Amino acid sequence: MTPTPARPHLRIATEEAFAPPEMIRLYEKILAGSDVDPGFKGLMGFYMSSPSERARHIMRCLQDLDEVRLAHMDEAGIDHQVLALTAPGVQIMDTDTAVSFARFANDFLADAISRHPKRFSGMLTLPVQDPRAAALEIDRGVRQLGIRAAVINSHTHGQYLSDPKFWDIFAAAEQHGVPIYLHPNSLPRNMIEPFQECGLDGAIYGFGVETGLHALRIITAGVFDRFPRLQMIIGHMGEALPFWSYRLDYMHQATVRSKRYESIKPLLKKPSDYLRENFHITNSGVAWEPAIKFTQSIVGVDRVLYAMDYPYQYAVEEVGLLERMDMSAEDKKKFFQTNAQALFGIGPL
Ligand code: 1DF
Ligand code: MN
Secondary structure: OOOOOOOOOOOEEEEEEEOOHHHHHHHHHHHHOOOOOHHHHHHHHHHHHOOOHHHHHHHHHHOOOOHHHHHHHHHHOOOEEEEEEOOOHHHHOOHHHHHHHHHHHHHHHHHHHHHOOOOEEEOEEOOOOOHHHHHHHHHHHHHHHOOOOEEEEOOEOOEOOOOHHHHHHHHHHHHHOOOEEEEOOOOOOOOOHHHHOOOOOOOOOHHHHHHHHHHHHHHHOOHHHHOOOOOEEEOHHHHOHHHHHHHHHHHHHHHHHHOOOOOOOOOOOOHHHHHHHHEEEEOOOOOOHHHHHHHHHHHOOOOEEOOOOOOOOOOHHHHHHHHOOOOOHHHHHHHHHHHHHHHHOOOOO
16 A cells, blocks of 8 residues: 655544543433434444444444544544544433533543643534523533534434524524534434435435535524524535535525525525535545545635544545645645644644
8 A cells, every 4th residue: 555645734633533431321321211212223222232343443442532542543644633522422312411411521521632632622512402501511611621612413303403492502602703513413213214224324325414404404594694603514525515506506596586485585695605604514434535626616725624533434544545635735734734723723733
C-alpha cells in the first residue's frame, strides 16, 4: 500500500463517537423493558449483544477515551477528535432520565477533554425531550465546561426539530454561537418497516434518508429565517442534500406558488442558500474525492470538514486516500484542520 504522505496540516476528525459504560448499563435496562423501540433494538441492541468481531471492537472502542483510542488515533494519523455521545444518546430515554444523564455525559466528556486537551474536544449532548432543559444545558456546557458545540441524533421518539416547541434549543445555540451537529438516529417506528425488512435501515441508507429529511424539515419550517446566525453540521457528505440542491430549489418554489401545502410556506431564500449559509458538511463515512469536491463546489471550501466516524468506520487506509486527493494544499488544510478549528473553537494544537 502507498504510505500516507507527510503533510503540512493537522488532522481533526469531527464525528467521533464515545459511550460511558454507565450509558451501556442504562441501555441494557431499556432493552430489557417492554415495547422496545425497533430501531434502537436493531442498532444498539445489536452492537451490545452480537459476538461478531465488528460489534465487539466497536463496544470496546466506544467506552475507551484513553489508551485504546489514542493508540488508534496515532495509528491512523488523527491528531484530534471532536467527540460526540454515540447515537441515540439520551434521546431514547424518558424525559427525566435524559435530563439528568445529559449532565452526567457532558461532565464525563469534559473530564476526558481535560485529561487529553490536545487530543480531544467535544459536542454537548442535549435532552431534546425537554427543550428548556436542553437550552439550559447549552448554557451550562459553554460556561462551565467550555464545550462549544452540540449534537442532536435526529428525531426524538419520532418528533422533529421543525416543530416550534423545540425552538428554545435553536435560540440558545444561536445566542451562544454553538453549532448543532444533526447526527443520524435509528429510524422511527412509523418509518422503519420498509427499510428494516430488507436490511437497509442503518448506516447503509436509512440513516441518510431520515437525517436528510430532518435537515430539510428544519429548512422548510423557516428555522433559518427565524435564527439566521444558527449553524448546523450534517455528516455523510450532507446526507446527499448537496446532490439534491437543484431539484429542491425548483420544486420548493413550485410548491410554494401552487399553495399546495399549508406547511410549505415562502422562505426568504432558496433551500440551497441555507445549505451554503447555515450548514457545514463533514465527509464521515465517505472517503470519496468526487463527492467531496462536488460538495465543496456547492457549499464552498470553508464549509466541508473531515470526519472518520470512529469507531464505526475505523478505516486507516481512508486517511491516506483523502491525503492523496487532487486538491490544493490550502484547501486540504481547510478540510483537515482549519475549518474544524474555526467551527468548534479549537485553539492551537
Ligand atoms: C453506525 C454508523 C452507528 C454511524 C452509529 O452510531 C453511527 C453503524 C450508533 O454503522 O451502525 O454514528 N454513522 O454515523 O454512520
Ligand atoms: Mn456517526
